[in-house]
Structures are given as C-alpha cells and as structure tokens.
Amino acid sequence: MKYRIFLMGLVMLLCTTGTLFADELSDAVALHQESLDMIWLLVAAALVFFMQAGFAMVEIGLTRAKNAGNIIMKNLMDFCAGSLVFWAIGWALMYGTSVKGMFGSSQFFILGADSTMFRDWMFQVVFAATAATIVSGAMAERTKFTAYLIYSVIISGLIYPISGHWIWGGGWLSTLGFHDFAGSTVVHSVGGWAALMGTLALGPRIGKYVSNGKKVASKAILGHNLPLASLGVFILWFGWYGFNAGSTLSGTDLTMANVAVTTTLGASAGAIAAMVISWIKFGKPDVSMSLNGALAGLVGITAPTAVVTPTGAIIIGLVAGLLVVFSVEFLDKTLHIDDPVGAISVHGVCGVWGTLAVGLFGATDSVRGLFYGGGIQQLSIQALGALAVCAWVVVTTGVLFFIIKKTTGLRVSAHEEMTGLDLSEHSAESYSGFQIFTNM
Amino acid sequence: MKYRIFLMGLVMLLCTTGTLFADELSDAVALHQESLDMIWLLVAAALVFFMQAGFAMVEIGLTRAKNAGNIIMKNLMDFCAGSLVFWAIGWALMYGTSVKGMFGSSQFFILGADSTMFRDWMFQVVFAATAATIVSGAMAERTKFTAYLIYSVIISGLIYPISGHWIWGGGWLSTLGFHDFAGSTVVHSVGGWAALMGTLALGPRIGKYVSNGKKVASKAILGHNLPLASLGVFILWFGWYGFNAGSTLSGTDLTMANVAVTTTLGASAGAIAAMVISWIKFGKPDVSMSLNGALAGLVGITAPTAVVTPTGAIIIGLVAGLLVVFSVEFLDKTLHIDDPVGAISVHGVCGVWGTLAVGLFGATDSVRGLFYGGGIQQLSIQALGALAVCAWVVVTTGVLFFIIKKTTGLRVSAHEEMTGLDLSEHSAESYSGFQIFTNM
Amino acid sequence: MKYRIFLMGLVMLLCTTGTLFADELSDAVALHQESLDMIWLLVAAALVFFMQAGFAMVEIGLTRAKNAGNIIMKNLMDFCAGSLVFWAIGWALMYGTSVKGMFGSSQFFILGADSTMFRDWMFQVVFAATAATIVSGAMAERTKFTAYLIYSVIISGLIYPISGHWIWGGGWLSTLGFHDFAGSTVVHSVGGWAALMGTLALGPRIGKYVSNGKKVASKAILGHNLPLASLGVFILWFGWYGFNAGSTLSGTDLTMANVAVTTTLGASAGAIAAMVISWIKFGKPDVSMSLNGALAGLVGITAPTAVVTPTGAIIIGLVAGLLVVFSVEFLDKTLHIDDPVGAISVHGVCGVWGTLAVGLFGATDSVRGLFYGGGIQQLSIQALGALAVCAWVVVTTGVLFFIIKKTTGLRVSAHEEMTGLDLSEHSAESYSGFQIFTNM
C-alpha cells in the first residue's frame, strides 16, 4: 500500500510539475507569438510611415522650386490630419462591425483598444495616409492649401476606409474572394483615381499646354531637384518592404520572404522596362521615367506579391514599367491631363494592373490565375473589385472636388500660381539665397 | 517485483525524457525571449541612430547655405566623439553601481560586457548622442568648431549620464517614482537647457537683432533648404518609433503598440496645432513652424507615451504645438535669444511639458495623473524632477561655457561669421557651383 | 490487476497528452526560431537595400551638379539589373552546389526555393548590389551609361558571386578558415578593386591633372552638394547595422549586440581619425574626408566585427580613418588616379585592412589574431584570401574593361564630359532653374 501511494504520489507530482511547467512554458510561447507579430508589424508600420518622406521628396523633386514648401506642408499635414481622422472615424468605418459588408460601424476613436488593436491601428493608419498623399502629387503646383486639407481629410476618413472595408475589413469584396495582398487597389488605385478626378477638376498648370492656333502642344515643366526625387524613390522602395512584407500581418507567416523577393524583382523589372521603353521612344534613358518605373513595378506587385512566383513578379514588373511610360505619355500628350509626378499612371493604372495580375499570375492553391491553370474565375473577381473601387472613388471624389470648387475654391489664382505657392500660400521661400530662374 | 521495477523504470524514463525534452524546450524559449529583446532593441537603436541624420538635415535646412558643411561636421562628430566617451565613461556614470543615487561608478569602458550589456549600451549610446546633438542647432552659424567638440564631449560623457543616472540608472529620482518613459527630461530637456545656456553664452548671430535707435527689431534669417529640413523632420519622426517604442526595453512588452499609437497621435496633433496657431498669428500657415510643431509633439509625448490614452496623447501634442510657437516667438521677439532652429523651445520647453504631462494625463495604475484621479502626487514628483535636471544642466553647462569662453573661445570672429563657417572653419564650400546670394 | 491496468493507463495518458502537448509546443517553438531568423534577416536586408540610397547620395554630393542625374540612373540601375541577374545566375554561382570549392552550380533562377531560400536570397542580393554600386563612385562623371550597365551586370552576376562562393558559399577559402564576417573582402574589396581597374581604364576627368611644363598638378574638382553627401553617409551607417549585425544570419545569435557595438565604435573612430589627420595635414578639419573616414571605419570593421573587442574595434577604426586619408592623397597626388568619391581608398584599401585586422585583433576561440596570442596563422590565411580575391577581381575586371573599351567604348567624349552626362546621356537637367556655374 505504501508502495502504491508512493507510486501515485510520484505520478501526481510528475503531472503537476509537468503541467505547471508546461503552463509557464506555453504562456511564454504564446507571448512570443504575440511579440513576434507585434515587432514585425510595428517595424513594418515605421517603414511605411517613412514612405511619407519618400512621397514628399518625389513630389518636391519633380516639381518647381517655387512650390517646394507647399508640398512639404501638404505631405506633412495629410499624415497629421489623416491620422487624427483615422483615429476618430476611419478605423471604425474600415474595421468596425460590418453593416451588410458595406462599412464598419464600431470602435470609433478606437475606444477600449487593447495592445492588439493598437498594433493593428498603427499598421493601418500609415496605409490610410499613403492613399491620401498620392493625390497630392498629381494636383501639385496649383491647388489651394485649404482645399487640400479638406479633401485629404475626407479621403483618409471616409472614402479610403469604406472601400478598404469591402476588401480588408471583411466586406463584400473579401467575401467574393477578391485578393489584394498589400493594397494595389485598396491603397494605390484609390489614390490614383482620386488624383485623376482632382486633376480633372483643377485643370493643367499654366503654360503646360500651349495652343499654336489649332494644335495644342504639350510643354515640359521640369522638376527642379532630381537627386531629391531619386532619394524619394529609394525611400519608398525601402518602405515598401514594410508595406508588402508587413502585410502578412503576422510575424510568423514565413511567406514574408516570398513577398520580399517578389517585391524586389517586380520593382527592378519595372525600372528596367521604363528605362528601356523611354530609351527607345525618346532616344535617351529618361531619369524621371526610370524612377517612375520602379514605383510602377512596386505598385503592380503589391496586390499579387504573396501569390506569384519570382518569374511572375518579373513579368508583372516589366508590364507595369511599360504601362507607366505609355500611360504618362497618353495622359499628357493625348488627353492633356497634367499630372506633374505621374501619380495617376503609377498608382491608378499600375494599381489596376497589379490587381488584375493576381487573376493572371496567381500560383497558389487558394489564388490561382489564368496563366497558372486557374481559369478566369479569379480574374473576373479581380476585375470586378478594381471596377467597383474605381467607381466608388470616381463618384465620391468627383462630388467632393465639385463641392470644394463651388465653396472654398480648389485652385489658386493665376498670379499666385506664377509667383509660386510657397510665397502665395505660406509666404516662405524654400531655397533662400539660391539664384533660381523662375520664368517658367 | 519485476513488475514494480518495470513500472519504476517507466516512470523514470518518462521523467527523464520529459525533463530532457522540457529542458531543451525551455532553453529554446529562454533564448527566444532574449532574442526578441535583442532584435527589438537593436532595430530600435538603429532607428534612433538614424535620428542623427534627421537632426543634421533639420539644422542644415533651417540655417544659411554658407554654414552647411560646418553643421555636417558637428552632427557627425558629436556622435563619433560622443560614442567613444560614452564607451569610456558615460555608460559607467549612468548605469554603473550607484553612489548614493547620484552617479554610477563601475563598468568603465564597458569592460567584461556580455551580449545583454552590449545590447543595452548600444541602445543607450544613441540616446546620449541625441542629447548632445540638440545643442548644435541652437548654437548654429557662429560657434567655433573646437569649442563645439569640447562641450559636446562633456555633455555626452558627464552631464547627460549623471542626470540620466538619477532617472534611468536607479538614482534618486527613480526611487521617488519619477516617470520619464523615453526621455522628455533625460534626453530632450537636458539638450534644451544646454542649448539655452549655450545660446546665452554666445549671443545672437550678426544681423539678427537690429537696433533702430531705441527699439530692437528682430530680423528673420531664412533657412536655405526647407526640403532638407522637412526630410529631417520625417527622419526624426521615423526614428522616434525606435526612440519611444524601443524604450519598452523588452521585445515582449506589448505596450509598445500603445506607445507607437500615442507617439503618432501626439506628433500629428503637435504639427496641426503649430500650423493653426501660426496661421492665426501670422496670417499664413508657416512651414518651418509646422515642422517644429511635429517635433514639439514628439518631444512632449516622449515621457508620457506609455501611460496615456490616445485622447491624452492628442491633447499633449496640441499643447506642445501651441507652446512651441509661443515659445519661439517669446524667445526671439521678447528675450532676443537667437535660436536658429528652435531647439530650446522644441526640446527644452516641450521636454518639460511632456514631463509634467505624465503627472496630468497618466492613466495607468502605477502612474496616475491629476486629470485621471491621481491627485497632485505624481505631478509634484514630475515637477521636482524637471526642476532638478534643469538646475543641474543650467549650472554645469553654465560653468562649461564660461570656461570655454575664457580659454579656447566659444565664438568665431565677426568676419568668419559673415564669410560663413564652411570657409572659415573648414575651407570648404557646401554647394560648389551654385549661385547663392550671401549678403545676409 | 485492475490496479496495474489503471496505473499503466495513467502513465500512458500522461505520456500521450504530454507528448501531444509537447509536440504542439515544440512546433510553435520551432516556428518561432524560423520567424526570428526571418524577421531579423528581412529587416536587415531592407536596411542594406537602403544603403543604395546612401551610395547614391554620397556619389551625387561629391561630384558636380551636371552629372547628378546620370549618377541616379547608375545607382538605380545597378540594383535593378543586378537583382535580376543575381536571381538568374548570381545566387547559383555563389550558393549552389560547389564545384571543387570554386563556384556554385545549382539553383539557377532560384527554382524550387522555399521560404528559407527566399529569405537568404533576399539578404544576399542586397550585398551583391552593394559590390556593384561601389564601382560607380570611382568611375563617376565620365563613364558611358551603356558601358556602366554592362559591367555592373557582370560584376553582380559573375565576378562577385564567384569570389563570394570561395568565402561564403562553402568554397576553398572558407575551408581554409578565412574569416570575413560581413564582407570587408567579399563585398568591399571586390568593389574597391573593380573600381581601381575601372578608373585606370578610364583615365582621370578632364581638368583633374594639369601639367605646367614638367610638373603635373592635381586640381580639386569640388563636390556640389555636401549636405546630400552627409545624408548619404548617415544612411550608409544606418544601413550598416543591417549589413553587419544581420550577418549573424540568425535572429537568435546574440553576438549581434557585440557586432552592433563594434560597428558603432569602429565607424566613430574612423571619422575621428580622418578628421584629425586632415586637420593636421591640411590645416582644417575637412568635411568630405571626415565623411570618408566614417565609411572607412565601417568598411574596416566589417570583417572582424564579430570577433573583436570594443577596444579592438576602436583601433581598427582609427587605422582605417588614417589609411583613408593617406590613400586618397597617395592615389590623387602621387599616382594621379582620379577617384572622385574615394571609393578605392574606402572600399579597396580599408577592405583589405579589415580583412587583415581579423588576423590581428581576433579575440575569440575560433578566430584568434596575432595581438591576442593567436600567432600568425589566422593572419596569413586572411592575407592569402585578400590577395586571392584581389587577383581574381583585378584580372577579371581588367579583361572586362578592356573588352568594353574595345567594343562599346567606356568613356564619353570630351565634349559630352564638359557638357555633363545629364545632358549628354539623358538629355535631362538635375537642378532645373538653379543658376549653377558650370565652368569647371
């Protein structure tokens, strides 16, 4: 009996300490899981935040010196105002309890957030700001600063979160199986189409299109600081590793390596394609086009990044680089739409391309594209999503810019534009002391 | 008996393999804990290191072209010299065995460091360098380079570590319950007050204050490169995610998400407040003030970042943005203290504000502020800490600058100042070939 | 019997649940191990990618305004083309199955890659691009763009991977015990020697060496944008934390802290040494030399970073800073080799120095240098490796540049050089509107 009790005791002890020990251990392991997600998402969020600097530098570099300070203010303020409004309502509309798959409706002011929700808000707010900041480039050098503040708040707080809800917030498009890994549509197309509507509402910069009797000639208005523009592109590319790889949303989803590789190859292919095409078409490898090509490749690979092979990524990038050159030319020379930095082509056109590319090059079990034996099923869903978001943005921003135009006004006066927005909107000079020819 | 032995054996085996297995597992889990801390702190340290670039760009951008090279040298060298002196004595004074809570006294040359201590030194050295680099901005465009080297070494090696010991090194203020999460006081106030003393010792730049008979008029001396200044602010903001969120000092402290969110909202609110106030006061939204506002919000949220709610963070940021505009104006127009980049206002004034804000908006169990039902207990400790550090820095740097003035000299000659420090101190030109009006 | 069965059952149960539980747990722990490696390497890879921006800014800043756009194109395209070629063959030659320790021979197009291989490719591609981009700086302001594209593809795709295989791919040097932790030889020397051969093949820029009768005088051709150059150095330093600390290749190798510390101290010491020497030699602390000094320190510490003490790191950095000043002077004034940014001295000379320093300052059990009681064993292996790689690169790039010279041509015409490569190679202007004196 003694012996039995001893045996039982031994087994008991074993169980208890084992369990105790295992409990501690499994608690630690669970915490590590959360920590890995946390670290990964926060680092990624910081990288995506840094893309604001990239956008600012690209836009400054590709426009004229007399508007640089205004561009700084726009890029700073769309993030600042955008983050407050995304805190107040944007997050709630995007990720709150879904109302029929159309928009979220809870968690305003992210009330009651725990560390997980704080983490997710942090990662999402930097995406929301990106969508708003894209518009800035296309409307550069002639938009009223107050008008800019108004529409950028509305894009970050209303327009972006609602279509975002459809795709990432559990809304109707996600239910259909629409796949947009890191936001070719959610972020870039939204920005691109808003940029298109804004540019249409604004009209071209003075001196951009000159009519010699019957023919309208498109004139080049040179960017004033290519080194800054290139720095901006490098910063954007750098940040894109957070943008895409961070969109695994988990620190233990090892496909993040896949994502990083396809992102790298897509961007590289985009830059090369744009350079080659510009070389063929214009006789010389164009600097700013090649920079745009890298961005085009990045935007294109953003949606399919997690579901394509390296080869797929390269093809997607090449097409994006090609598209961006033709699109920039078509918008400028044929449609006479004046987009100083090429935002509509880079983010709108290549955003759609990336979205469709999922349906063409998807190579995983769950997302299989046309070229990988998946039929046109996925492709049609992708097309539907791209279209729906396009329609949503075109209509809402159309109304938005119309109202702004009729109320506060959207565009500065011709004199203010000629003087430059730095002086007219901020009574500042960006390069005090430098001798700059301002006759253009 | 056989049976018993068999049973015993079985249990034994179970124990042994279980333990063995558990040992391996728990070793792995322990290593992961260390690795998470390690990765988090090293990434954060790299981000904080990058803030050196931010400080350099802000200071370059907000001063004149003729001094840009000198500013580069100062910002490079305060880190380089600072890191060597922080290796030799700074770390020891800050984190060595405490002598009556006043200063540390061991681990000079971080002798015998293991990977944990290497990690912590790495994270701390970038903070020490930040404190020193703040001073550079306020004293820009007129300080002798040798004098700069001397005082920046002494700040990183002596002054910063000792007050740092009080708060972060287990010294007397930490014993009292003083809370400064990421360094509003430890880093920013120290930099800010040293900047104030330096500016007082130096006097204003030539041409900054012009006396027309009896009234002294304050003249604007324009910064020459706002795009670089804005890039600097974006870099600083980016690095601040390492500065604040890294200050959890642990990769598994999930409050890092909370920190990232309040940091974002505080900075945004600061920029908005500064823009709005400058708009109201000066008629136009001022670019460089808005940039300062973002930094003010960041400095303000640095101490309370981990213990406040998002709403608290926004209020703290708004007040910081407001404070920075009024403070810059007050220093310039009333006190005639010439601080080219606004370092005293951003880091000194808003550093104190952030420190006090802990006592007002603290919303956790351990740190509860006045507005969250915590009485004035915490607030008084915060005030005491802010005051003590201010007194320490004012006295020590006061003596330091006095000695420098009497020995090597603190300021370049009027002719050197007019020529610019690039030529006079480094016989270099920063923008060779560019036509720059240098008559100011 | 009942009792026995009960006991057996109990033990069984214990075994099963324990095992089950342990299985889940150990799976989780294994995943965490992989995730830590993954996160660490991807973050490090992103940081190293960002060094491309650093190289671009340094090279732009230290050359003339009329070539800035060309430099942008080179730095963008060497990464883009390099990443495609490293995908196609570079990786395979470097890390594929070794053919007698000379080169790899499998995994072309990284076919069949899993997440681990994707991760490793990502981390390695950014290193390959670094080697290529180094050459760009030394050959700046006079190289044909097409020639540049050709040779940078061949360096990234062939020359770099093969010598890389010897050291990091399991090749003959690694078998001998050659230690190059993060690439002083693998990356920097390769870049540096290729730069030397390129510069020799090209000849100096027009106006660099002027012959007054019999004596050849070396003329300074000033860089046009020191602020950008300094930004580049800060970016490089920032990225170097990924370059060196990431080279632990594991997120749980805690020596990464050691690496970060020695990297910091080495760089700091390098900058200080270069500043002091330039001060002594030229009478003033030279800005661009001090910047070079920081880079020299970084290159020097790259090989030994994981095996030296902080004190060792400081000495290595000091010597590197000293070497870079003397080397720049010697190349320029004695050999009349025109290296606009000092790439040969920084990467070639200090790369060799860093490689040898392993054999002098190595302080671990496995790598013990001369000064730490290890005899000359390690030192000789290091010397052999440095020599072998030098020979390999000098011969292959020598042939390469010779062929390019005879076919497409390596250098632009004198007229194109005087006009500037921006106009002649890209018909673009980098600073449109700015008044720039271009008579040099």
Add this chain to the structure above:
Amino acid sequence: MKLIIAYIQPEKLNAVKQELYRREIFKISVTNAMGCGQQKGYKESYRGVDIEVNLLKKVRIEIAVNDSFAEATVDAILVGAGTNTIGDGKIFILPIEECIRIRNRDTGSVAIG
C-alpha cells in the same frame, strides 16, 4: 551700335523672346537679377518674424543691335513685357563703340547680328 538693357518680370521672358523673334532679332543674353523700383516689395514672414522683401526677382536682358534695329527691339520688349502694372520694368539704351565676334573676329555691324 546700341546695347539695350532691360529689366522685366521673370514670367515675361518668353513673351519678350517671341516678340523679338517676330521682329527677327535672334540674339539675346539673359541674367537673373533682383530689383528694387516702384513696385514696393511684399512681406514674407518666417517663423513669425516679418521679412520685408524689397528686392524682387527680375530678369535682366541684354541685346546688342545695330542702330537701325534699336527701335524694333525696344518695341518688342514693350509689347512683350508691358502689362500696364507697376513692376513691368525699364529699358536702358547705351552706346556700343565696338563689337567683335569671337569665332571669326568679325567686327562692327556685321558682328552684332
């Protein structure tokens, strides 16, 4: 021969060039200048401090012409740069004693065009 110096608003340079082309005057030199005239300047403000900017950006044109072309040149500038507003600028006419084309050392009237 005359040297015609004109200060005009920077944004009028293109218009002036076009008017000159119409009158078949193809030679012109341009520099960046800062001017102070009846146009009173404006107030910038930087960090809350007012800056009185009374040196405004102008473009300085120099055209050397034979006497017979002087009137047409002046006319082209007047048409191209004139907007009837303060700040339009000024034209000064100076005598030239000699003109030499560096390329072929032509001198006088033949060199100027």
Add this chain to the structure above:
Amino acid sequence: MKLIIAYIQPEKLNAVKQELYRREIFKISVTNAMGCGQQKGYKESYRGVDIEVNLLKKVRIEIAVNDSFAEATVDAILVGAGTNTIGDGKIFILPIEECIRIRNRDTGSVAIG
C-alpha cells in the same frame, strides 16, 4: 543720364541700400557676380587638394540716374561699401542714351526715377 555700375562686397549690400534710401534713390538692380581684383583670393582645400580661389563672390549693382543724381549715388555707395580694405570694390559710370519705362512708355529723365 548715367548708368552707375558698382561691384561691392556682398555683406555691404544692405548698408549701400540704406545710404541710397537716405539720399532718396530708391531704384536699384542687383546681380550676383564673381570678381577678381587686388584682393588676392584665398586658398580652400578640398580633400587635401588646394584650390586657389581667385574669383571671389561680389554683388554687382546697377543704378540708372539722371545726371544730377550721379554724385549722390556714388557718394552713397562710397559711404555704404567703403571699409578702407582691399576688396571694397569699384564704381564705373557709363553714359545712357535713353531710358524707357515699360509700364507707360515714359522716356528720358522722367522714366529713370
């Protein structure tokens, strides 16, 4: 009418402007220039290589005045820019044959002021 051209040290521009204002001369044009005179330049060094900088930064002033104002203008420049040191600069006086105000096509003495 005279065209008064002066090269002065950049940092003296404000002083010269003030002296001109005092004498009620409000019109002035300024350009950036590089000059080489008795002031011998200085040595910069860049990466250890000496650069002999003998083109120093100067400011070039142009003031067109009626003959009666010429003396006052020269005096203002002398007072504003003179420091008795090498490098102070030079004043050149050239004849103007005609002056036209673009805005209203006024000519001659009335246009110059």
Add this chain to the structure above:
Amino acid sequence: MKLIIAYIQPEKLNAVKQELYRREIFKISVTNAMGCGQQKGYKESYRGVDIEVNLLKKVRIEIAVNDSFAEATVDAILVGAGTNTIGDGKIFILPIEECIRIRNRDTGSVAIG
C-alpha cells in the same frame, strides 16, 4: 576708359583668365548668363516631352580697362575663348566716363587697374 563685356562658353573661362594674366590684366568680373545666338540650342526631353532649349549657359565677363589696354584685353579673350565654332561668343566695348575705387576714392585711370 572702356568697359569690355564678353559672352563666352563657360568652359573657356579658365583659358581666358590665363590669357589675361599673361597680358597683366588681373581685374575681371564674371556673371552667369544665358544666351541665345547663332548657336541654335538643343533638344532636351523630360518625361517624353521635348524641350527646346534655346537659352544656353554662357559666362559674362566684364573688364574695365584704360584705353591703352583695350586691345590687349580683346586679344586675350579672342585667344582664350576662340575655337572657331559657333557659340564662341561676342565682345562688346562700351565707353566708361568715370571709374572710382571704393577703398580709397581714387578716380580715373589710376582707379581702374
């Protein structure tokens, strides 16, 4: 006294300076200019859109000399800047009525050198 104004190719500035030194003419002022002459400009393209650049970068030289030095100065410029190609530039000679050295108020021929 004469004011010699020359527009030359930017890259010829050093050569011109050397030729001037040889002839012991040490005083010279230089400005950045844009010129339009027989050299027809070139086509840049930016983002696929052609830009006709017909204002080319030139350097503008001003040298004030005593009458006896005028020929040597012109000769120096011709030798230093001449390459027999279009775009070489022009020299204009204007009369100077007075010259004053700011430093010591010297006037006339003695001031110019």
